[in-house]
């Protein structure tokens with residue numbers, strides 16, 4: 213397929229295919245079980261025949277290579293950006309997010325490309341710092357969240373207490389679809405709150421294959437599980453009394469969250485999760501452009517870049533831009549326009565990418581993710597489209613950075629490579645790059661959500677651009693947007709500093725919230741805005 217013009221797919225086909233897509237990300241505090249859940253989901257969708265979770269992280273690498281073999285054999289596409297599989301009538305796109313909190317800025321960008329999110333809670337830990345932050349981001353973006361309470365096979369907290377925590381700490385109404393039978397550590401199965409039946413789980417050897425499930429009517433459940441069943445029924449009734457019955461509108465409005473209980477390592481509860489995604493999670497909707505006009509799903513092709521990755525193939529430095537399709541059909545070979553520059557971009561090398569392994573994508577629909585290879589001209593936030601008039605989607609918001617460091621070339625004879633490297637890192641969003649006249653072009657300031665971003669930036673400047681960097685940490689921890697640059701002098705004079713990002717945003721940096729409060733008190737006329745909710 214090497215058509216060079218806009219797609220000719222009939223609108224009905226685009227709408228039908230878009231309607232089958234479920235594009236979501238699994239997000240959690242590190243260690244809650246994201247990798248394990250991802251495998252378990254793929255297992256239930258029969259992408260792989262055996263999950264490797266129980267064999268530990270080393271074993272999982274084995275699973276990944278199984279996936280790659282399968283990908284070749286069956287044409288299943290798996291990328292480090294998105295895992296795509298069919299389940300029932302749906303096409304599921306599971307977008308990858310980095311596990312470490314220091315890279316939450318990447319997670320934030322991925323959340324701009326999904327239609328819903330699955331939030332994992334560890335049954336013993338409940339809401340953890342990263343969970344709170346991610347919930348906040350989802351609320352700010354209006355992303356519907358499904359909550360999966362994981363690790364119910366291990367002793368943990370009380371189910372009612374976990375639900376209370378959701379209401380009290382994040383103001384999100386829990387609407388459990390299932391309720392655990394047996395307390396955490398004694399997981400028998402779940403009460404399906406929609407029809408009152410008992411789904412009883414049985415362990416398979418080490419949880420290596422999909423869990424055994426029996427469905428029992430309530431009377432049999434009571435006869436077999438006794439007090440455990442009665443307690444589950446009572447607790448479920450308590451949830452109903454406190455507004456915890458499922459209401460899809462509230463879920464889609466992101467004001468309430470369906471809750472499921474399970475154990476990813478034993479593959480318990482994972483089928484319920486997939487069914488919920490397919491039956492109730494939102495499908496792609498028309499995306500709003502910069503002027504807030506919705507772009508119809510069957511309009512000509514459009515997509516936006518949410519992630520750029522370089523050096524995936526060490527034999528030659530290449531750059532892959534991952535884009536989410538918003539409208540129309542993507543057909544490999546199309547020539548699309550980059551709305552930011554107005555330049556054409558030929559998509560001859562559209563691929564699904566997983567580590568070293570790549571497979572070609574020929575067609576993609578709204579909700580899908582495409583990896584565009586050799587995309588050196590594309591930046592995070594760029595819109596691609598075919599047809600006229602041009603369309604531009606809003607840029608991706610960034611997290612408020614909390615770590616800052618001045619970057620200087622360690623070897624002055626490599627200053628040119630240094631500048632080129634910094635432009636590259638900036639275009640990929642590895643770190644934010646701030647500049648000011650006072651500091652000059654040669655010593656920009658790196659701004660990061662987590663300090664590990666600095667390590668990645670320094671490593672890449674050294675290895676890819678042969679221009680080692682000297683990083684000198686600055687004492688700031690708080691950043692605010694300064695809408696009126698005329699107030700720059702006031703802020704600069706208070707022991708804080710104003711720097712400017714390439715997109716023109718002025719950032720005022722403070723050592724801590726006290727320094728910010730002092731400035732506010734002394735200069736109430738200076739407006740300072742949070743950078744983005746959830747990034748505070």
Ligand code: G4P
Nearest residue numbers: 242243244245246247248268269311362363366475476477
């Ligand atoms: P992450 O990607 O969110 O960081 O979590 P990951 O899946 O790596 O899981 C973190 C740890 O929690 C792993 O144990 C994993 O086996 C365990 N785990 C995940 N889901 C469940 C569950 O449902 N029940 C129980 N009991 N454990 C679960 P680990 O000791 O770090 O590594 P491993 O050697 O066990 O893989």
